[in-house]
Amino acid sequence: MTGLMLEGILLTIITAATPLLFASIGELVTERSGVLNLGVEGMMAMGAVIGFAVAHSTGNIALGVVGAILAGMAMAALFGVVTLIFVANQVASGLALTLFGLGLSGLIGDAFVGVPGAGLARVSIPGLSDLPVVGLLFRLDPLTYLAVAITIAVSWFLFRMRGGLVLRAVGDSHVSAHALGYSVIRVRFMAVLFGGACSGLAGAYLSLVYTPQWTQAMTAGRGWIALALVVFGTWLPGRVAIGALLFGGVSILQLHAQALGVGVPSQFLSALPYLTTVIVLVIISRNRALVRANTPAALGQSFVPDR
Amino acid sequence: MRVELVRRGERSAAMAYLSPLLALLLTLIGGALIVIVWRLSTVDLSNPASGGFFGALQQGFVDYGRFLYVFFIEPLTELWSLEELVAKATPIILVAIGLSLCYLSNTWNIGAEGQIAVGAITGSFLPIFFPDWHGPFMLPAMLVLGMLGGMAYAAIPALLKIRFGTNEILTSLMLVYVAQLFLDYLARGPWRNPEGHNFPDSRAFDGGQVLPTLFDTNIRISLIFVFIAAFAAWFLMRWTKMGFQIKVLGQAPRAGAFAGFSQNRMVLLTFLISGALAGLAGICEVAGPVGQLRTSVSPGYGFTAIIVAFLGRLNPIGAIFAGFLLALSYLGGEGAQIALGMSDQTTRVFQGMLLFFVLACDSFIFYRLQIVRTPTLQTGTVTS
Numbered sequence: 001m002t003g004l005m006l007e008g009i010l011l012t013i014i015t016a017a018t019p020l021l022f023a024s025i026g027e028l029v030t031e032r033s034g035v036l037n038l039g040v041e042g043m044m045a046m047g048a049v050i051g052f053a054v055a056h057s058t059g060n061i062a063l064g065v066v067g068a069i070l071a072g073m074a075m076a077a078l079f080g081v082v083t084l085i086f087v088a089n090q091v092a093s094g095l096a097l098t099l100f101g102l103g104l105s106g107l108i109g110d111a112f113v114g115v116p117g118a119g120l121a122r123v124s125i126p127g128l129s130d131l132p133v134v135g136l137l138f139r140l141d142p143l144t145y146l147a148v149a150i151t152i153a154v155s156w157f158l159f160r161m162r163g164g165l166v167l168r169a170v171g172d173s174h175v176s177a178h179a180l181g182y183s184v185i186r187v188r189f190m191a192v193l194f195g196g197a198c199s200g201l202a203g204a205y206l207s208l209v210y211t212p213q214w215t216q217a218m219t220a221g222r223g224w225i226a227l228a229l230v231v232f233g234t235w236l237p238g239r240v241a242i243g244a245l246l247f248g249g250v251s252i253l254q255l256h257a258q259a260l261g262v263g264v265p266s267q268f269l270s271a272l273p274y275l276t277t278v279i280v281l282v283i284i285s286r287n288r289a290l291v292r293a294n295t296p297a298a299l300g301q302s303f304v305p306d307r
Numbered sequence: 308m309r310v311e312l313v314r315r316g317e318r319s320a321a322m323a324y325l326s327p328l329l330a331l332l333l334t335l336i337g338g339a340l341i342v343i344v345w346r347l348s349t350v351d352l353s354n355p356a357s358g359g360f361f362g363a364l365q366q367g368f369v370d371y372g373r374f375l376y377v378f379f380i381e382p383l384t385e386l387w388s389l390e391e392l393v394a395k396a397t398p399i400i401l402v403a404i405g406l407s408l409c410y411l412s413n414t415w416n417i418g419a420e421g422q423i424a425v426g427a428i429t430g431s432f433l434p435i436f437f438p439d440w441h442g443p444f445m446l447p448a449m450l451v452l453g454m455l456g457g458m459a460y461a462a463i464p465a466l467l468k469i470r471f472g473t474n475e476i477l478t479s480l481m482l483v484y485v486a487q488l489f490l491d492y493l494a495r496g497p498w499r500n501p502e503g504h505n506f507p508d509s510r511a512f513d514g515g516q517v518l519p520t521l522f523d524t525n526i527r528i529s530l531i532f533v534f535i536a537a538f539a540a541w542f543l544m545r546w547t548k549m550g551f552q553i554k555v556l557g558q559a560p561r562a563g564a565f566a567g568f569s570q571n572r573m574v575l576l577t578f579l580i581s582g583a584l585a586g587l588a589g590i591c592e593v594a595g596p597v598g599q600l601r602t603s604v605s606p607g608y609g610f611t612a613i614i615v616a617f618l619g620r621l622n623p624i625g626a627i628f629a630g631f632l633l634a635l636s637y638l639g640g641e642g643a644q645i646a647l648g649m650s651d652q653t654t655r656v657f658q659g660m661l662l663f664f665v666l667a668c669d670s671f672i673f674y675r676l677q678i679v680r681t682p683t684l685q686t687g688t689v690t691s
Contacts (some may be wrong), residue, residue: 036474042659078663087312087674091476091513095613100659104653107345178405195602216652228477244678267492274484277477278467284475304312304674 008251014144015210017248019202021147023226024240025154032299033191033231034171035083038094040199041223051103052117052214065143065204070207072200073193075101079135080192084185087302100218101216109214117212122187129162143205148241155237167191171296174303184303192194199223219230221274230276232284235294243280249275256288312670313677315685321690322672327618327629330664335375337660342374343367345649353466370647377646377658388638390525394596395637397529398423398588400614400630404533404540405581411544413560414577419477419585420609421486422457427588428490428594431509431600434516435498441515449516450590457586458579460486465578469571475578487603494602498574502564509600518595529591533627536584540619540623553577585609608638609667614662617669633658 023040030037045098078095083090158164170177170187178184191258203224207214225247231242254269262269285291379427382388404420409416433440461524465481491507500510518527544550556563556573564570592604615633619625622641640654 080666082663084672085312086667088670092410092613093663093666095417095610096662097657099614099655100663101612103652103655103657104341107341107650107656110652125642137413166641175559221481224477224480228474228481231474265492265496267488267495271485271488274481277481278485281473281477282467282471285467285471288472291472301626304314304547 003198019205021244022202024229026195030195031272036300039097042098043072043107043199044203044219046201048207049109052207068200068204076196083256112214137246209295312674321579329558331666334661342371354547376644381636401588403615403626405584406616415476421483422585422687423589424486424490425460426453426589427604428459428667445515449550453586453590454583461578461582537623
């Protein structure tokens with residue numbers, strides 16, 4: 001009995017962690033190329049609403065997911081044009097992307113408020129899903145598998161492939177990378193687009209799997225938590241994944257605590273994920289050597305090729 | 308042939324003024340696209356009565372005309388809506404002036420929305436616990452408490468940044484959610500009006516606990532605070548050494564460090580100033596148009612102020628003009644909701660677009676576009 005309940009909690013933790021993992025892995029790649037995109041929240045919101053709208057009007061969830069990816073990429077492209085081509089301030093542009101995305105998603109989603117959505121069915125991997133303890137890891141929804149696959153692929157790409165080396169070079173010293181003949185802007189634009197696609201996926205996960213419906217501002221700060229996770233994970237995919245699970249855990253446990261009524265006002269419990277973010281950021285930042293080792297050196301700096 | 312961005316010999320003063328206007332124009336074009344697409348999406352194109360695609364398109368243009376009218380003109384045609392405009396512009400400008408100083412020094416306080424909430428809370432402490440106090444010192448005490456609350460809350464990300472090197476963007480934003488939840492808790496829980504029929508509001512402030520109005524209108528004296536703050540900020544930046552330090556540390560941190568200016572001190576200082584102004588805006592809302600502590604005291608003024616700061620060229624006087632424009636977008640959004648049935652989110656779309664375009668247009672202050680004719684060599688080769 002308690003085993004079942006524990007399994008249920010573990011499952012919900014994984015579902016809460018998945019959107020964070022998507023968004024933070026995407027942002028990790030973007031930041032590794034030297035671009036700080038603070039618009040994750042806006043891209044996620046757009047992914048969520050477009051994913052829901054497409055899935056609802058076509059009846060096909062896979063199409064919804066594709067739509068969400070494209071929506072995230074479109075938003076990211078907007079950011080890319082403004083910051084990479086028009087060399088605008090990345091912090092301010094990211095904020096603009098968030099405000100714009102939250103607004104536009106609200107405008108588009110107006111027609112879908114209160115419309116019930118179809119959730120994504122879980123997929124059991126035959127053979128593995130019947131294992132006693134780890135079996136639940138093989139009875140998840142396909143998007144969670146995708147998130148894990150993307151995390152592994154990104155880790156492999158960044159540290160085992162030539163393209164990843166180029167991407168990191170661009171993020172660490174755009175001047176040197178440019179001098180070596182790499183197109184800094186092109187590499188960064190692609191990294192930004194990848195980040196947008198992942199944020200779109202994160203949004204789709206929220207509106208199609210986590211809570212299959214559309215509500216305004218349903219991202220609830222998860223885009224910002226994803227940004228914090230990248231710092232928490234010191235720009236390493238494995239650590240980011242651990243961080244996503246940790247935050248998924250905090251947000252689920254506080255929900256369970258609210259349901260049980262532990263005598264603490266619900267608002268305090270709701271504030272826990274945000275407070276945890278602050279505390280975790282402080283703990284990580286204290287160890288400056290740890291952070292500095294992997295921080296892209298050119299993070300947030302604009303680049304204009306010297307012609 | 309391709310178009311390249313080339314650095315200007317020196318900063319273009321003309322573009323610095325033209326850029327916000329250009330951005331506004333582009334936003335209007337973007338707005339047209341959104342209204343027309345929205346109209347097309349609401350029309351059933353297969354229904355012959357709708358006039359097909361072109362009929363809907365035409366309707367979209369008509370709608371856009373009406374949209375422009377209700378968004379930009381109608382709020383200016385009546386006294387009550389002008390008063391409303393001032394009421395909305397006041398907190399936005401107050402916050403934006405503080406944020407301008409922050410951003411000038413390259414410090415990123417984006418948590419003003421939370422500092423507004425905390426200012427509202429600390430300022431409301433007196434009228435909630437001492438409802439009978441109405442003396443001449445009551446209101447000033449409330450305002451000071453509000454400012455102190457905003458300051459204290461803004462000090463958290465600043466001190467974390469100084470002491471531990473924590474990213475102030477993320478911490479200041481996270482603290483927004485925390486402050487809003489705490490406000491929600493107070494308004495529903497301990498600070499709720501016991502005689503309020505279970506509504507999640509505090510008791511209504513009255514008499515000496517609310518900001519007096521000016522000249523028989525609904526405009527409150529907080530408008531004067533805006534002008535005082537703008538003048539003080541302008542004076543600080545123009546005539547004091549501290550203003551010089553803010554500018555140097557913002558534009559050339561290394562030069563500032565060599566000159567012996569303390570980056571840490573400036574982070575704390577700009578956060579404290581912007582926090583105090585946000586707190587003031589918060590208590591002015593509660594002791595003004597809102598009149599009581601509620602679960603939410605600001606419809607995103609703290610975020611709108613970020614846009615206002617940039618649109619106003621990070622200049623306190625510019626913030627006044629930009630603040631009125633963005634306040635108009637709140638009224639316009641409400642108008643578009645009533646007249647056209649669009650979502651109230653139109654305001655945010657407009658604001659986000661405007662900030663995007665301002666930032667993009669700002670690059671023309673330092674750069675200009677140049678058309679480069681590439682010889683028939685392969686493209687992408689590095690010339691010179």
